[in-house]
Amino acid sequence: MAPTERDFAPELADALVSWRDRGRLSNEEVRSLRARRRRVTTGATAGVVALVALFGLPRAWLGPAPDRIASLRTGRGETRAVRLPDGTRLRLDGATQLTVRYGKTARDVTLADGAAFFDVAHDPARPFTVRAGDGKVRVLGTAFDIDRTVGRMDVAVYRGAVRVAGTDDTYSERVPAGWRGHVVRGHVGPAVRFDARADDRRQGWLDVDGLRLGDLVAILNRQSGPIVQSPPAGLADLPISGRFRIDDAPSLLRSLGMTYGFVVKKTDSTLILSPE
Structure with a gap:
């Protein structure tokens, strides 16, 4: 079955209509031409407008469709x-x-x-x-x-x-x-x-190879859960490698801390990383 506008994000529905119908007039353009037709008083001109409204103008006459x-x-x-x-x-x-x-x-x-x-x-x-x-x-x-x-x-x-x-x-x-x-x-x-067949970010997993700890913190902060404070400069540049679940930032960071030599402290809803 051909997709309809309901299958797409609302922001992009008009794009579908534009590309599918770029060879004929849009509804708005047809309504505009009909309004012009009603304002025309001479029979000959009114007839031309009526034909245009009925059959549509080639898109080339209207100029290229905008992005x-x-x-x-x-x-x-x-x-x-x-x-x-x-x-x-x-x-x-x-x-x-x-x-x-x-x-x-x-x-x-x-x-x-x-x-x-x-x-x-x-x-x-x-x-x-x-x-x-x-x-x-x-x-x-x-x-x-x-x-x-x-x-x-x-x-x-x-x-x-x-x-x-x-x-x-x-x-x-x-x-x-x-x-x-x-x-x-x-x-x-x-x-x-990397193993393209393994579960990935869409299933809550992340594979990294030399990713900065500061960048890993940015990725974790996109998820729900406590906010992780940006680590200090020396710690932020620490390269991290491995395969992790990213839906539990406290557990992940505590595990990484034992391997890479940093500690995780929690205050209210914030996690703070610092060197050992």
């Missing part, structure tokens, strides 16, 4: 699934904000904060690009996850392949399924393998 833009966001501890007009599916993590721009020759997403999973519909005529801070991912049709933290973008590819680039590099890297790429401070880093 369609929608902003999507989630609160802390909230997730949101969205289906875009072309069949692309998004799943926003907590405390995530992104903007979707649909144009005639391109599909662009800007991830301002947070993380999202993308299952992109194949459309060679309109490449799909995600920008996140100093990093950029370009695809035609694939499934991948992007996480943006301060100065860093991580992308894990589950199907197909993406091309990862940084704003400060002329170099870009192709990252296939089962590999994770990243951009740090505008520079592309080497990709590493």
Whole structure:
């Protein structure tokens, strides 16, 4: 069954109508022409307007359709699934904000904060690009996850392949399924393998390889539960590796503290990290 506007986020319903109907007039344009027809007094002119209202003008006569833009966001501890007009599916993590721009020759997403999973519909005529801070991912049709933290973008590819680039590099890297790429401070880093079949962020799991403790804290603060205070500079840069559940920040941080040499203190609803 063909999807209807109800299948899509309200912010993007008009985009579906625009792309599906770009060869004929919109309802608003038809109503406008009918209003003009009523104001016409000469029979000949009224007849022309009536024919236009009945059969519709070619879209080319009206100029190119404008880009369609929608902003999507989630609160802390909230997730949101969205289906875009072309069949692309998004799943926003907590405390995530992104903007979707649909144009005639391109599909662009800007991830301002947070993380999202993308299952992109194949459309060679309109490449799909995600920008996140100093990093950029370009695809035609694939499934991948992007996480943006301060100065860093991580992308894990589950199907197909993406091309990862940084704003400060002329170099870009192709990252296939089962590999994770990243951009740090505008520079592309080497990709590493991961198990694309294992449970991931969508099921409450996180795989990291050399992620700063400060960035892990930012990811934990998107979830529900106590707020974790940003660690001091020396501790924030501590590289963390492993596979963890992220739905219980106190237990995770206490476990990591025993391994990496820091302690966790709780005051009211806040967790504070400090060196041993």
